Amino acid sequence: MSRRHNVLSWAVRCALLAGGAGAASIAPAIAFAQSPAPKDGEDAAQLERIEVTGSRIRKVDLETAQPVLVIDRAEIQRQGFQSVADILQNVSSTGSPAISRAEPLTAGESPGGSFIDLRNLGPQRTLVLVNGKRLGINTNGLQDVSTIPTAIIQSVEILKDGASSVYGSDAIGGVINFITRTNFEGMEANAYWGQYSEGDGDIQRWDATLGYKGDRGSLVAVAEYSDEKVVHGSDRDFSRYPRGQYHPFLGWTTVSQWGVLVRTAANGGNVVLNRGGNPYDITNYHPTNGTAPDGDVSNTNMQTDLRTPIETKNLFVSGDYQIADWIRFKGDVMYSDRDATRTVAGYPFQSAAFPGTTMSRDSYYNPLGSFHNPTPANATAVNFQRRTWEIPRVSGSSLQTFRTTLGLEGSFELADRTFDWDVSYLYTQNKLNQSAYGNLNTLRVAQSVGPSFLNANGRVQCGTAANPIAFSACVPWNPFLPYGRTGDGGLTNNPELQNFLFQEEHSTGKTETKIYSANVTGPIVTLPAGDLSFAAGAEHRSEYGEFIPDALAQTGASTNLAAGPTNGSYAVDELYAELFVPILRDVAFAKDLSLSLASRHSDYDTFGKTTNNKIGFTWKPIDQLMFRGTRADGFRAPTIADLYGGGSQTFPFYTDPCDTVYGASRTNPAVRARCAQDIQNADTYRQLQQGFVPTTVANAQSPVAFVSGSNPLLVPEESLSKTLGVVWSPEFSEGLNMSLDWWKIRIEKTVVSDDPTTKLNDCYVNMIASRCSGFTRDAELGYVNTMTFGNRNAGYVETEGFDFDLSYKLPTDWGNFGLVWQNTYVSDLEFKSTDNPTVRHSEANSFSGSAGINFRLRSIATLSWDYGDFGASWGARYFSSSKETCLSAATFPDECSDPNYIAANPADTRPINRVGANTFHDLQVRWNTPWKGTISLGANNVFDHQAAPNYSNPASSSTPYYGAFDIGRFYYVRYHQTF
Numbered sequence: 001m002s003r004r005h006n007v008l009s010w011a012v013r014c015a016l017l018a019g020g021a022g023a024a025s026i027a028p029a030i031a032f033a034q035s036p037a038p039k040d041g042e043d044a045a046q047l048e049r050i051e052v053t054g055s056r057i058r059k060v061d062l063e064t065a066q067p068v069l070v071i072d073r074a075e076i077q078r079q080g081f082q083s084v085a086d087i088l089q090n091v092s093s094t095g096s097p098a099i100s101r102a103e104p105l106t107a108g109e110s111p112g113g114s115f116i117d118l119r120n121l122g123p124q125r126t127l128v129l130v131n132g133k134r135l136g137i138n139t140n141g142l143q144d145v146s147t148i149p150t151a152i153i154q155s156v157e158i159l160k161d162g163a164s165s166v167y168g169s170d171a172i173g174g175v176i177n178f179i180t181r182t183n184f185e186g187m188e189a190n191a192y193w194g195q196y197s198e199g200d201g202d203i204q205r206w207d208a209t210l211g212y213k214g215d216r217g218s219l220v221a222v223a224e225y226s227d228e229k230v231v232h233g234s235d236r237d238f239s240r241y242p243r244g245q246y247h248p249f250l251g252w253t254t255v256s257q258w259g260v261l262v263r264t265a266a267n268g269g270n271v272v273l274n275r276g277g278n279p280y281d282i283t284n285y286h287p288t289n290g291t292a293p294d295g296d297v298s299n300t301n302m303q304t305d306l307r308t309p310i311e312t313k314n315l316f317v318s319g320d321y322q323i324a325d326w327i328r329f330k331g332d333v334m335y336s337d338r339d340a341t342r343t344v345a346g347y348p349f350q351s352a353a354f355p356g357t358t359m360s361r362d363s364y365y366n367p368l369g370s371f372h373n374p375t376p377a378n379a380t381a382v383n384f385q386r387r388t389w390e391i392p393r394v395s396g397s398s399l400q401t402f403r404t405t406l407g408l409e410g411s412f413e414l415a416d417r418t419f420d421w422d423v424s425y426l427y428t429q430n431k432l433n434q435s436a437y438g439n440l441n442t443l444r445v446a447q448s449v450g451p452s453f454l455n456a457n458g459r460v461q462c463g464t465a466a467n468p469i470a471f472s473a474c475v476p477w478n479p480f481l482p483y484g485r486t487g488d489g490g491l492t493n494n495p496e497l498q499n500f501l502f503q504e505e506h507s508t509g510k511t512e513t514k515i516y517s518a519n520v521t522g523p524i525v526t527l528p529a530g531d532l533s534f535a536a537g538a539e540h541r542s543e544y545g546e547f548i549p550d551a552l553a554q555t556g557a558s559t560n561l562a563a564g565p566t567n568g569s570y571a572v573d574e575l576y577a578e579l580f581v582p583i584l585r586d587v588a589f590a591k592d593l594s595l596s597l598a599s600r601h602s603d604y605d606t607f608g609k610t611t612n613n614k615i616g617f618t619w620k621p622i623d624q625l626m627f628r629g630t631r632a633d634g635f636r637a638p639t640i641a642d643l644y645g646g647g648s649q650t651f652p653f654y655t656d657p658c659d660t661v662y663g664a665s666r667t668n669p670a671v672r673a674r675c676a677q678d679i680q681n682a683d684t685y686r687q688l689q690q691g692f693v694p695t696t697v698a699n700a701q702s703p704v705a706f707v708s709g710s711n712p713l714l715v716p717e718e719s720l721s722k723t724l725g726v727v728w729s730p731e732f733s734e735g736l737n738m739s740l741d742w743w744k745i746r747i748e749k750t751v752v753s754d755d756p757t758t759k760l761n762d763c764y765v766n767m768i769a770s771r772c773s774g775f776t777r778d779a780e781l782g783y784v785n786t787m788t789f790g791n792r793n794a795g796y797v798e799t800e801g802f803d804f805d806l807s808y809k810l811p812t813d814w815g816n817f818g819l820v821w822q823n824t825y826v827s828d829l830e831f832k833s834t835d836n837p838t839v840r841h842s843e844a845n846s847f848s849g850s851a852g853i854n855f856r857l858r859s860i861a862t863l864s865w866d867y868g869d870f871g872a873s874w875g876a877r878y879f880s881s882s883k884e885t886c887l888s889a890a891t892f893p894d895e896c897s898d899p900n901y902i903a904a905n906p907a908d909t910r911p912i913n914r915v916g917a918n919t920f921h922d923l924q925v926r927w928n929t930p931w932k933g934t935i936s937l938g939a940n941n942v943f944d945h946q947a948a949p950n951y952s953n954p955a956s957s958s959t960p961y962y963g964a965f966d967i968g969r970f971y972y973v974r975y976h977q978t979f
Contacts, residue, residue, distance in 0.1 A: 081940070134167075217319060511546075575600070743803065823859045
């Protein structure tokens, strides 16, 4: 048999046992991995039995029915991306990042973390493992990969298939398994520093690895420190303004630092104090001017982060010890300390949104009150609006993670067969401390704009002359005095007032995961085609979580989003079994034919029992060609926050279907008729945005807080995933390997995070009567003034597509050339948020929204060259075009390519704009020094490419730019030293 015989099998072994020269999928598996091929006649049994992600069965022949992508340590070092999250975002099958550093307005316990989403199905549907064991979750079911030090990673295995039958809940979109370094001896260190060409966003990372290897055991320890600096929104053209550089004066908020005295249209409308005017004389006020930049509006992007800063300190220690020939101890400990901060513009306070904060008629600062009204008999209380520009909102998040696994493993002989076993215990604890400063205490606002008078010392004081209130108990506020003007009760340079109105809030969180598990695997009987092997095991897992918002926020007496405490736990007992069944080997048209079967039974103390099965096959008609496929059940159990989360306030962006400019009422008479049942002026109704003014664009932010909450009656999501693929390593080209896999995932009973747009569309467009409760409208103006919405099991999500991977290695006299090319093409992505059979599904493929962009095609190629001690890499990251709702079809027709777009679901019919594709290029050159060092220089986004604006603000709530795209050219230098 030739040296190239069974190249697929050997390629897989090399990629996993030794590590290849670049990212590899189990399909092509990088056949040019830097390990010698087996000599003719070599006994395969001499190779170590290895467990591959997606199966518990240990085998020498590592070809599997499911597609697995492997990124080895060599490829990680060739990239200019240093964090675990950035490395994984450079994989074609990953979706939009959840709660990215470009999303500073997010709230709750998760901001500051890094979460990975496979297949754009949500990060809570991607399971993250470390050495085959769960990383640990927060109460929202999210797994923070930033706690894993990059330096400890030997490889990353990405299973692009469902695996609930093997790993249990959450493995719907796929599994990411971090394999850590073992049997390392010596010391090495890495230093990394990078910066954007604009001179900001510095990233530095330092790590050191120590390893010891003896006759009976080994120990590896990694310490890592990283610091990623802030990038301000004001420091990029595309993020300097709310609607980007092409509309620099659009989207400025009328709730500004100038202060607004609110009056009805009949009384002349809202007014603002003249610059330098007398705040007590109403004739010194002028009607609000909403024209930017010289009007009475503010650009919040000037105070908001584009990239939030984050600092992490990680430690990972792992070891093993051979207690006896038949038993070995293995364990690891991980500790992570992460600090992240976020800065957004000062709070846009609107007294009408907070009952009790209307300025008293007896406030000395009220120009229409009892002290200064030209007609005292007409003295009146007034509402006001004021953005507290003097105090930007700054939130800090500090997370300490402790994770340990302890276990025993070994093997035993039975009936002349070798069986492997292991028992283990895992414990993970996350402790979270959050701080927030910049929100107002609304009870104190009510006091500060309540009755006040000018005392004998010529100072305005709370209370009345007969019943004064001490300054220690109340400081009066004049919200009509603009930012930058001192005195007269203004906020500028007034620490006494600032300390009275603003209080630092503190929230805490804690989660714990405990897992006890036992597994056994080995051959049952030898069949003509090979060993019939099995794996079986049992697992007990318990999850506990809590998130306790600050007491002030819980009461709703803060402008911070009010939220109740989350507290709960659940436990699950599970049994699983797997079989690997070889059917044919080395016969005509079947060099190999095998089946894999798996089943897992789970018993939860929350919702009950579930059983999930999986079947797969591999068929190799010839050595160089393999076909494979799987069919797998999956499920995702409701999280602690889903079941036990406290209700929380939110100011969501939404589109009211009753709006006569941007809603379905504009073109649908039936919708307008249904709106007229709730709205007096349905024919002229306009949705109100912040400032209680008609919205000027689609998807506007609510001027009042809505409430979202949990649901203790939720049941698990259920999924069915299918894959069918082919792997080809042609004999005529020694270094070429290719794979093509079709995949399809359908999730039923989805836990729908309801939203105002969907709720209102279901009521007015889809005519679902049950969805018309839970919200009210203002009797006079018609806008939605209250809404409560929560999670529910409803509808489905279905996605389908293809993965094509290619790797090629070409040795020449001028060096070794290599190519790795990953492609993910999504042919369909649809969802439905209701079980009503009359409602059509919505198409999400290639569309963008606040959660991210569902790209139809992502393609990532890396070309490498190595010659002696020198090397270079060139990478290209391609993102296909996308579609979004037009900014305004009437006002900006040149940015609305399809104003007459009609969707399959009538609720989705609206003008859309097609945003072009983007490609980012990366370059690295490196030199291996004579003193065992490596110096690498590189640039990501070397051509300084900038994507077109995306006004749906995907993965970023503060700028019209996709949060996962490069924000500029990034230079870096890395130094690696082995001792």
